Amino acid sequence: MMTYSILVAGCGDIGAPVAQAWQQDGQQVFAMRRGGIEFPEGVTGITGDLRHHDVQVWPEVDLIYLILTPSGRSVEAYQQAYLEGAQALIRAYQGRKRLPFVIFVSSTSVYRDETQEIDEFTVAEPDSETAKVLLATEQLLHAHLPSLALRCTGIYGPGRYRLIEQVHAGNPWGENRWSNRTHRDDVVSALMLLGQQALSGATLPPMCIATDEEPAPLWQVRKYIAEQIGAPVLQHDVVAADQGKRIRGQLLASLGWQPTYSSYREGYRQLTAEYLAAKVRN
Incomplete structure (x- = not known):
């Protein structure tokens, strides 16, 4: 079996299971996190803000996952996390003889927020300043290193209870827009598949x-959650949403990827059960 060296730059909720999966596959795995010293077993951990690492701290690797988290929702926080993080990575590797392939976790917020159907052939035209930073980061990486941007819809999963907590609290549902989401575990499986393809030498698209396989009206998602946790259903007539993006991915499916959680129902069925169990324990 061929052995590769892999760096997970951002070993958190998504990065840790990616690092663990590659380590269990017998690969040499390095991982970076901003704070803390907890890393998956067998993974070589590097702690500290990657923007400030000396070049020699960055290991020689074949594949890098860049999974960054801003400290807030401001443009400045996005620039510090994404643009400055990518710049640090480029400084570390662009002069080396062996250039790693970089998979950058981005967002479908790079598409204009208007009522439309979106896939990989839709031109990215971000209308928020933070989304412009994400697109600029994608473009910066493409200009300097072989790379791919994985644009994710809203990520939910273990411990991500924000929408459930809003429904449980009886907060107003607001406008009914189309919503799109991806379970955390499916993001991990997509990253693993793309990494395997990159290491095999396959030609990959830039993004x-x-x-998941079912864009859904937000009221419909909230209604399902309310029914699962016994909360009030504030809007009884769940009409079709007439605003927002409906997003479908084609390229991952063409590589053989299938989400385990094909719609919000599969994902929130499990997540609401975990939420209720945690409420009982607490």
Whole structure:
């Protein structure tokens, strides 16, 4: 079996299971995290803000996952996390004889927020300043290193209870828009598949979309959650949404990827059960 060296730059909720899966596959795995020293067993951990690592701290690797998290929702926080993080990575590797392939976790927020159907052939025209930073980061990486941007729809999964908590609290549902989401575990499986393809020498597109198979009206999702946790259904007539993006990915499917959680129902069925169990324990 061929052995590769892999770096997960951002070993958190998504990066940790990716690092663990590659380590269990027998690969040499390095991982970076901003704070803390907890890393998956067998993974070589590097702690500290990657923007400030000396060049020699960055290991020689074949594949890099860049999974960054801003400290807030401001443009400045996005620039510090994404653009400055990518710049640090480029400084570390662009002069080396062996250039690693970089998979950058991005977002479908790079598409204009208007009522439309979106896939990988839709031109990215971000209308928020933070989304412009994400697109600029994608373009910067493409200009300097072999790379791919995985544009994810709204990521939910273990411990991500924000929408459930809103429904449980009886908060107003607001406008009914189309919503799109991806379970955390499906993001991980997409990253693993793309990494395997990159290491095999396959020709990959500059970006692809990770999303489940069913865009859904937000009221419909909230209604399902309410029924699962016994919360009030605030809007009884769940009409079709007439605003928002409906996002479908084609390229990952063409590589053989299938989400385990094909719609919000599969994902929130499990997540609401975990939420209720945690409420009982607490």
